[in-house]
Amino acid sequence: MAEKKHVILTGDRPTGKLHIGHYVGSLKNRVALQNTGKYDTYIMIADQQALTDNARDPEKIRRSLHEVSLDYLAVGIDPQKSTIFVQSQIPALSELTMHYLNLVTVSRLKRNPTVKTEIQQKKFGESVPAGFLIYPVSQAADITAFKADTVPVGDDQEPMLEQTREIVRTFNRIYDQEILVEPEGVFPPKGEGRIPGLDGNAKMSKSLGNAIYLSDDADTIQKKVMSMYTDPTHIKVSDPGHVEGNTVFTYLDIFDPDKDQVAKLKEQYQAGGLGDVKIKRYLNDVLQAELKPIRERRKRYAANIDYVDQVLKEGSARANEVANQTLKEVRDAIGINYFG
Numbered sequence: 001m002a003e004k005k006h007v008i009l010t011g012d013r014p015t016g017k018l019h020i021g022h023y024v025g026s027l028k029n030r031v032a033l034q035n036t037g038k039y040d041t042y043i044m045i046a047d048q049q050a051l052t053d054n055a056r057d058p059e060k061i062r063r064s065l066h067e068v069s070l071d072y073l074a075v076g077i078d079p080q081k082s083t084i085f086v087q088s089q090i091p092a093l094s095e096l097t098m099h100y101l102n103l104v105t106v107s108r109l110k111r112n113p114t115v116k117t118e119i120q121q122k123k124f125g126e127s128v129p130a131g132f133l134i135y136p137v138s139q140a141a142d143i144t145a146f147k148a149d150t151v152p153v154g155d156d157q158e159p160m161l162e163q164t165r166e167i168v169r170t171f172n173r174i175y176d177q178e179i180l181v182e183p184e185g186v187f188p189p190k191g192e193g194r195i196p197g198l199d200g201n202a203k204m205s206k207s208l209g210n211a212i213y214l215s216d217d218a219d220t221i222q223k224k225v226m227s228m229y230t231d232p233t234h235i236k237v238s239d240p241g242h243v244e245g246n247t248v249f250t251y252l253d254i255f256d257p258d259k260d261q262v263a264k265l266k267e268q269y270q271a272g273g274l275g276d277v278k279i280k281r282y283l284n285d286v287l288q289a290e291l292k293p294i295r296e297r298r299k300r301y302a303a304n305i306d307y308v309d310q311v312l313k314e315g316s317a318r319a320n321e322v323a324n325q326t327l328k329e330v331r332d333a334i335g336i337n338y339f340g
Ligand code: TRP
Pocket: 009, 010, 011, 012, 013, 046, 049, 138, 139, 142, 143, 151, 153, 157
């Protein structure tokens, strides 16, 4: 018998365009895993999850659906190798969520560290939408519907995987069947997964206005690089500078394939004599080389939105088949398939 393939399920909330933080945090990993040919890969645009805190602005989510699809295709997610689909088009995910909600306590939901941080950031206080509080359970439905064992995501998603594993274990134990599969996260290499914002803030995000987008044109990228936070104590070119906490060097560590060159530049900067403008120009060249082919592919797909819609439609049809099969097994296990 042929060995069963590993399954990947992953995705992003469509709340805008994707930036280079998404790229190094998860997109790169997904493309690499897809191209090994060892996985059945499902990539989901999590519009329903995005609506949990955007119910009053569905237009933003609608618009972002295409933006995220274009970003996916541009970085090399290949619809021939991966199934790209839209969460809201898969009704089985909602029903699975309902079944799993009975296996999770409210206090456990309130303890999820990522959700906790988001509730603070979004200043929800006691007014957190119920759908938002329970989104880790809907995420467990996303992952288990495809029996995914591999979930390539950013570090902040580990609590979602932990909660998914708990739900899987509880379900399989209570209904005494090995139906659901426990997933493992695949995270970027240490030090390369989290890219600070242009301003040196630990997080790159749209709301902080400190991001470089995969769709940014060459001029915009250059302007952003030239505005980057470096070392406030490095005033004259001849002054010795700091490379730790210096965003330009953090980016070089992540993006420059020439590690020897980066080591040399760091030495020069620390000794004094290497100016910020020069080092930023160098980083600009490195980033432009990486982002140009992505931007050009994105443009080509953007000129053919009908094709993009076709990819999402076909992907969603395939995803429905798989998710419906899992839902049937889950209903059987619970014993609610009353009429056959
Ligand atoms: N929570 C993820 C994010 O905000 C998106 C997501 C939804 C997801 N469902 C998923 C990621 C399932 C991995 C697996 O980016």
